[in-house]
Amino acid sequence: MFPDEFDYYRANTVEETRELLTEFADQEVELLAGGHSLIPTMKSGLASPDILMDISEIDALSGVSVAEDVVRMGAVTSYADLLEHGALEAAAPAFYSAVDHVGDRQVRNRGTVGGNLAHADPAADLPGAALAADATVTIVGQDGERRVSADDLFLGMYMTDVGPDEILTEVTVPRVDAAVAGTYAKKASPSSGYAMVGVAVRLEVVEGEIERARVGASGVLDCGIRLEAVEDVLTGTAITDADPTAAGDVALDGIDETMILSDAQASAEFRGALLETYTERAVAAVLEDARPESAVAD
Amino acid sequence: MGEHDITLTVNGEKHSLTVESRKLLVHALRDDLGLTGTNVGCESTLCGACTVHLDGDAVKSCTMFAVQADEADITTIEGLADETLHPVQASFEVEHGLQCGYCTPGMVMVATDLLSENPDPDDDEIREGIEGNLCRCTGYQNIVRAVETAAARMDDGAVEGD
Numbered sequence: 001m002f003p004d005e006f007d008y009y010r011a012n013t014v015e016e017t018r019e020l021l022t023e024f025a026d027q028e029v030e031l032l033a034g035g036h037s038l039i040p041t042m043k044s045g046l047a048s049p050d051i052l053m054d055i056s057e058i059d060a061l062s063g064v065s066v067a068e069d070v071v072r073m074g075a076v077t078s079y080a081d082l083l084e085h086g087a088l089e090a091a092a093p094a095f096y097s098a099v100d101h102v103g104d105r106q107v108r109n110r111g112t113v114g115g116n117l118a119h120a121d122p123a124a125d126l127p128g129a130a131l132a133a134d135a136t137v138t139i140v141g142q143d144g145e146r147r148v149s150a151d152d153l154f155l156g157m158y159m160t161d162v163g164p165d166e167i168l169t170e171v172t173v174p175r176v177d178a179a180v181a182g183t184y185a186k187k188a189s190p191s192s193g194y195a196m197v198g199v200a201v202r203l204e205v206v207e208g209e210i211e212r213a214r215v216g217a218s219g220v221l222d223c224g225i226r227l228e229a230v231e232d233v234l235t236g237t238a239i240t241d242a243d244p245t246a247a248g249d250v251a252l253d254g255i256d257e258t259m260i261l262s263d264a265q266a267s268a269e270f271r272g273a274l275l276e277t278y279t280e281r282a283v284a285a286v287l288e289d290a291r292p293e294s295a296v297a298d
Numbered sequence: 299m300g301e302h303d304i305t306l307t308v309n310g311e312k313h314s315l316t317v318e319s320r321k322l323l324v325h326a327l328r329d330d331l332g333l334t335g336t337n338v339g340c341e342s343t344l345c346g347a348c349t350v351h352l353d354g355d356a357v358k359s360c361t362m363f364a365v366q367a368d369e370a371d372i373t374t375i376e377g378l379a380d381e382t383l384h385p386v387q388a389s390f391e392v393e394h395g396l397q398c399g400y401c402t403p404g405m406v407m408v409a410t411d412l413l414s415e416n417p418d419p420d421d422d423e424i425r426e427g428i429e430g431n432l433c434r435c436t437g438y439q440n441i442v443r444a445v446e447t448a449a450a451r452m453d454d455g456a457v458e459g460d
Contacts, residue, residue, distance in 0.1 A: 001341045007299035008319035008365050032366075039361050040343050043322075051299075052319070054366060080355065104430025105408060106346060109355040110362070191344070193429070 003042035010054040014140055014169060017055055021165040022142065024051055031055050031167065033076045034111035036103070037119040061114070061169055064088060073171045075114025075137075079103075082113060092173040094182030094200040094216075094286075098129030101186050103193050117153065118168045120160045120223055122261060123194035127154050127224025129184055131216030132200035133173045141166040150216075154223040178204035178211055181290035185282035187219075187274050189265055195219035196266050197274040199227070199251075201282040203234065205290055210234050210242060215282075217251075220275055221259055229253035230279055239290050248280030304368040308333065309377030317364045324348045326364035327374060335375035335403050339432070346431030349404040350374050356411035358430070375403035378410065386410050386448040395444030397435035404431050409445045418449055 011017040021029060027050040030038055034056070041047040055061060055076060062074040066087040073082060079099045082088060089096040102108055102116070102125050116126040117137060130150040137148050139162055148161050155161060162168050182202040189196050198218040204211050213234035215227040229250040234242055252272050260268035299319065306313050308331060315330050327333045327350070336359060339347030348360040351373040378384040383391070386409050396402040405428060412419060412427035419427060424445045425438070433441060 003320040003322075005300055006319055008302065008363065009299055035363075035366070036343065036361055039363070042320075043341060043360075052363075056366070104346070105411065105427055106349055106356050106358045106430045107343075109352075109357050193344075 001043055003039075004045075004048040006042075006049055007051045008054065009051065010057060013058060014055075014060060014167060017053060017058070017167055018140065018142065018165075020053055021167075025165060027051055029053055031118075033115040034078065035115075036107050036111040037115060037121060037124075055167070056112070066175075069175050070172045071175060073113050073173075075118075075167075075169050075171065076112045077114075079108035079111055079113065080105075083108070087175075088173070091175045091180070092133040092135075092182070092202070093180060094184050094202045095126070095129045095133040095135065095173060097182065097184035098125040098186075098198065098200055101125050101184055101188070101198070107193075113171050114168045117171060118160060118162050120154055120158050121194070122157050122222050122224075123189070123192075123196070123219045124224075125184065125186065125195050125198050125218055128195075128198055128216035128218035129200040129224075130171070131224055131226050132182065132202040132214045133216075134202075134214055135171055135173050137168050138170040138172075139163075139166050140169050145169075150224075151226070157222040159223070176204055178206045179290070180204055181286045183282055183285045183289070185278045185285060187278055191265075197271055197278050199275070199278045199282040201230075201279075201286045203239070203286055203290055205239055208238055208240065208292075210237050210239060215279070217275060217279075220261065220271055221255070222261070225255070227251055227254075227279065230283070234283070239287060242283070242287055244280045244284035244287060247283040248276045251276045251279040302365045302368070304365055306331075306364070306367055306370065306372055308372045309374060315364065319363060319365055321364045322360055323350075323362040323364045323367050324359040326367075327359060327372070330364075333374050333376055337400055337403060339400060339404075344430075344432060345401070345404070346408060346428075347401050347404040349407040349431065351407060351411065354414075356408045373407075375406060378406065384410070385451045386413070386445070389448035389451060390441075390444040393440050393444040393447050395436070395440045401431060401433045401435075405433070405441055409448065412445070413449055413452060417453060419445070421446075 029051045030049040061076040135150045186198040200216045213231040262268040337347040339345035
């Protein structure tokens, strides 16, 4: 319940953060934004950093801006703030839906998009959703700035391409000309609120046909994954013909089932079954949104 | 940098404190400022009994360090009522939205936050709104009713305590 002692610094700029990370390179430093992954681990004794560097007040890292072809989210923007932006919902509806499913009201007032992705909890909602959204992150290091796509970001359990002295500063999602429909279907753990399984489905529809499908899943393996078999079954199909059951049936294709997470909440076998069901549900929900007859039924 | 001088404005009153970096906001409120209405109910950020308003938003004060709240404007359960109960408090009384009362400060604080954003929530929206708060006594039924009643009273422009 009581964290170990640590030194607390508040950084005012990204540059200052980089300098402090270099200065304290011989100590264990954690960046603090929303703190709703980090602080619980410090309270339970799992984590005991020497230094906490609070980056939550850095203006340049906060806020949402909309350009012609991209929506930019500062890394320390809270989930609650993200949800105020209709442009984000329009550009990346599955990602937006996942943000709305994180935790609870209080958590969404403090937790941040960058923190979620950088922490890469296998049961967090946003990594799978970032994959579906074709998101890209900006990482600032000692050598400068680089851009990493979500496809290359998640490496394993709590492991990302962000290095120990680097800062994830921004998350972007593309805006496309095609009509976009998407959603996030989640089987939440009744106790923790994390995803036992979460499936984000994004469809780009041109003239009634699914031109591109991106499907991301959380909670199944040690990090967020794309469900490429599901994408293949949907791509090139007319939205009136696309079959949610067929999508659910292939959800496990290409997944090494021996690597599916197994714990006190759910066996690997149950998680696999949840993945099929929630894939079907997510696809069904998106198709209902995307199909013209749903307007007729109103 | 293990100890910091901070300023917390709590329920309209400014306080200067010196706290260790590791002091949780809930402990600063309870132990340093004597505001024991905010409760500690778990060790896992799940129960919400510690919910306060920080710069207008409901947050779990057990999952913040006091130093993070330096210069912030905080409202605790003690700060909701004037001479009379806040409509949400009055509604919890009228609808018997509590038994032991331990979760109640947190429930009232999150309900107030919910209603400020959504003044007319339906049943599902209320239940979703209190997802971050656990009650071991009531089964939530009367808590949800209390929030519905509060919404109706506030919508009617009811004066606090009516």
